[in-house]
Amino acid sequence: MTETLVNKRVILSDRPKGVPLAEHFTVDEAPVPELGDNQFIVKNAFWSVDPAMRGWANDAPNYLPPVEIGSPMRSFAVGEVVASRNPDYAEGDTVTGMLGWQRYTVTDGSNVDRKVSHPDLPSSLALGVLGLNGVTAYYGLLDVCDPQPGETVVVSTAAGAVGSAVGQIAKIKECRTVGITSSAEKGALCRDTFGYDEVINYRTEDVSAAVKAACPDGVDCYFDNTCGPISDAVMQHLALGARITICGTAALTDWDPIPQGPRVHRQLMVARARMQGFLVLDYKERFGEAISVLADWVRDGRLVHNEHVLEGADAAPGAISMLYNGLNTGKLLIRVD
Amino acid sequence: MTETLVNKRVILSDRPKGVPLAEHFTVDEAPVPELGDNQFIVKNAFWSVDPAMRGWANDAPNYLPPVEIGSPMRSFAVGEVVASRNPDYAEGDTVTGMLGWQRYTVTDGSNVDRKVSHPDLPSSLALGVLGLNGVTAYYGLLDVCDPQPGETVVVSTAAGAVGSAVGQIAKIKECRTVGITSSAEKGALCRDTFGYDEVINYRTEDVSAAVKAACPDGVDCYFDNTCGPISDAVMQHLALGARITICGTAALTDWDPIPQGPRVHRQLMVARARMQGFLVLDYKERFGEAISVLADWVRDGRLVHNEHVLEGADAAPGAISMLYNGLNTGKLLIRVD
Numbered sequence: 001m002t003e004t005l006v007n008k009r010v011i012l013s014d015r016p017k018g019v020p021l022a023e024h025f026t027v028d029e030a031p032v033p034e035l036g037d038n039q040f041i042v043k044n045a046f047w048s049v050d051p052a053m054r055g056w057a058n059d060a061p062n063y064l065p066p067v068e069i070g071s072p073m074r075s076f077a078v079g080e081v082v083a084s085r086n087p088d089y090a091e092g093d094t095v096t097g098m099l100g101w102q103r104y105t106v107t108d109g110s111n112v113d114r115k116v117s118h119p120d121l122p123s124s125l126a127l128g129v130l131g132l133n134g135v136t137a138y139y140g141l142l143d144v145c146d147p148q149p150g151e152t153v154v155v156s157t158a159a160g161a162v163g164s165a166v167g168q169i170a171k172i173k174e175c176r177t178v179g180i181t182s183s184a185e186k187g188a189l190c191r192d193t194f195g196y197d198e199v200i201n202y203r204t205e206d207v208s209a210a211v212k213a214a215c216p217d218g219v220d221c222y223f224d225n226t227c228g229p230i231s232d233a234v235m236q237h238l239a240l241g242a243r244i245t246i247c248g249t250a251a252l253t254d255w256d257p258i259p260q261g262p263r264v265h266r267q268l269m270v271a272r273a274r275m276q277g278f279l280v281l282d283y284k285e286r287f288g289e290a291i292s293v294l295a296d297w298v299r300d301g302r303l304v305h306n307e308h309v310l311e312g313a314d315a316a317p318g319a320i321s322m323l324y325n326g327l328n329t330g331k332l333l334i335r336v337d
Numbered sequence: 338m339t340e341t342l343v344n345k346r347v348i349l350s351d352r353p354k355g356v357p358l359a360e361h362f363t364v365d366e367a368p369v370p371e372l373g374d375n376q377f378i379v380k381n382a383f384w385s386v387d388p389a390m391r392g393w394a395n396d397a398p399n400y401l402p403p404v405e406i407g408s409p410m411r412s413f414a415v416g417e418v419v420a421s422r423n424p425d426y427a428e429g430d431t432v433t434g435m436l437g438w439q440r441y442t443v444t445d446g447s448n449v450d451r452k453v454s455h456p457d458l459p460s461s462l463a464l465g466v467l468g469l470n471g472v473t474a475y476y477g478l479l480d481v482c483d484p485q486p487g488e489t490v491v492v493s494t495a496a497g498a499v500g501s502a503v504g505q506i507a508k509i510k511e512c513r514t515v516g517i518t519s520s521a522e523k524g525a526l527c528r529d530t531f532g533y534d535e536v537i538n539y540r541t542e543d544v545s546a547a548v549k550a551a552c553p554d555g556v557d558c559y560f561d562n563t564c565g566p567i568s569d570a571v572m573q574h575l576a577l578g579a580r581i582t583i584c585g586t587a588a589l590t591d592w593d594p595i596p597q598g599p600r601v602h603r604q605l606m607v608a609r610a611r612m613q614g615f616l617v618l619d620y621k622e623r624f625g626e627a628i629s630v631l632a633d634w635v636r637d638g639r640l641v642h643n644e645h646v647l648e649g650a651d652a653a654p655g656a657i658s659m660l661y662n663g664l665n666t667g668k669l670l671i672r673v674d
Contacts, residue, residue, distance in 0.1 A: 061607060062607060063607055224602075227600065227602035227603070231602070246602050246605050246606045247606075248606075249602055249603055249606065252600065252602070252603070255603055258599040258600060258603070259599070259600050260597045260598065260599060260600065261597065261598070261599075261600045262595040262596070262597060262598075263564060263589065263595060263596050263597065263598045264601065264612075265561075265564035265568070265583050265586055265589070265614075266564070266586055266589070266592055266595070267614075268583050268612060268613065268614035269583045269584075269585075269586065269614035269615070269616065270398060270399060270400055270614065271614060272613070272614045272615065272616050272619060273613070273614050274611060274612070274613040274614075275601075275605060275611070275612045275613070276605065276609070276610070276611040276612070277602075277604075277605035277606035277607065277608060277609045277610050277611075278606070278609065279606065279609050282609060
């Protein structure tokens with residue numbers, strides 16, 4: 001059957017420096033190769049758009065090698081197995097993994113993370129609240145920050161795919177939650193949908209003063225996706241023994257040279273605080289554990305999410321920069337055409 | 338007897354901004370007050386000079402309130418009880434604690450940390466390798482960095498009172514040790530006396546290149562007493578899962594405004610590293626535990642130390658700034674006159 005399949009792909013055609021823009025990608029069509037032994041074909045239903053893709057597209061030291069120019073952009077995706085010569089994967093299985101920005105992915109399973117185990121819920125959730133984003137929130141908050149009941153948890157990009165889950169998980173763990181976001185609209189979402197106790201709009205408020213007011217006993221846990229001026233403001237109000245998860249660097253558009261900012265050393269020392277880098281891929285072996293807890297929270301309505309779905313491959317090239325411009329309202333996905 | 342005692346004191350007479358200099362202190366003499374119920378008099382033998390005293394003298398947020406103008410400078414000291422109306426302390430006991438820069442300290446014991454429990458060793462050690470410095474090295478390295486055999490441990494201010502103990506404890510724990518210091522003379526001390534495997538002279542070498550060469554597999558543990566350009570260079574070479582103890586900020590002479598430097602966020606994230614502030618006073622309840630292990634290492638020759646003793650109260654006002662100018666060769670002490 002593979003001869004008849006046309007693979008629509010979004011190729012990284014030029015090397016960005018910083019945030020990848022539409023001009024760095026080309027949409028093309030290519031034949032799908034014959035299945036080799038042990039291979040199978042996934043027809044992708046949704047592609048994911050994640051901040052980490054900036055790092056993958058740049059030629060700078062990272063936890064993964066840069067995507068090669070001329071290859072489909074590396075991304076998470078979810079889809080259905082449509083043909084298989086692999087005994088572990090059958091036609092009709094729904095799988096997710098680093099399947100890339102292409103309509104069809106031929107794989108031996110090495111870039112599949114898992115079969116999707118919640119047939120009662122939409123498959124797109126495997127890319128968001130029941131995937132990378134939810135698991136990031138789960139381990140990044142619970143393992144690194146280890147929030148205790150009654151503690152104050154501050155979340156940057158509070159309405160985002162990761163942040164909104166962090167805030168809700170912190171509430172489930174009986175913490176006070178303070179969300180920092182970029183607009184009144186997102187602020188209302190934080191308050192009304194994601195249950196934050198306090199909301200700060202970083203575009204209109206003095207963030208340091210607002211954090212101080214919202215956290216009279218200081219910040220016990222800070223889940224940071226920005227690493228820029230917002231983070232600098234929060235760091236001025238750490239409680240003794242504060243824990244900070246460094247999960248993303250959305251506020252830093254370029255890493256070469258290393259951007260300057262206020263030194264954190266003394267704040268860490270005075271508060272005896274701990275700042276720790278987090279990468280969800282380190283938890284690959286424990287994804288299932290988190291997803292089953294998260295799925296239960298989704299089912300009983302304690303964990304809600306927003307999706308922002310773009311239609312078709314032609315929307316993909318401009319999608320990553322939307323994340324860095326705060327243009328998405330929820331987990332950003334592309335429905336594959 | 339107290340009427341006959343004259344208390345020589347070193348008073349904080351002016352508020353420094355940054356490193357306290359000789360001009361911020363005045364040496365005076367005052368009568369020793371009558372002993373009240375439950376009080377006793379300590380005749381101090383040695384005063385300690387520690388980097389933390391900069392923070393105590395400044396009027397900036399700290400873990401302790403600033404020393405009041407007109408009071409003896411807050412400091413650790415060791416001395417002998419010479420009169421007592423307190424049943425827990427007898428004449429002849431050797432005690433150490435925050436006794437201040439004064440010849441005699443009248444106290445109810447609330448600022449005494451402990452009786453000195455190693456009569457076979459000099460009492461001055463209670464201010465150094467068997468006191469604040471040794472315990473700082475012990476818990477700051479073992480609790481925060483948790484070094485494993487075969488790992489590479491980098492130490493800044495490697496020849497200093499804390500750094501030299503860190504390097505030796507890391508060797509006892511079967512790590513490779515790399516010491517960063519400020520002169521060829523201190524470098525030789527690091528290599529020959531403190532057993533560092535590699536030594537970097539930050540005044541004559543490119544620190545980043547030297548760290549890279551000395552740590553081909555990256556830096557697993559970094560015990561930092563500087564938080565300036567040396568730290569910035571080390572942070573470029575973190576191994577996966579690196580742990581960084583922020584123990585002192587010797588390289589930052591002023592904290593207001595917060596000094597700028599390269600952001601550490603991305604390095605922490607890429608290495609999934611942990612940077613943690615450490616304050617030895619948090620371990621007060623566990624000092625005895627560390628000191629008994631450290632004393633055994635001193636007795637069997639595995640842990641050696643250098644002392645740099647200044648003579649008399651008149652040497653005290655200029656002593657703190659010596660630490661920040663790298664002028665001391667070993668734990669800096671003042672022998673009380």
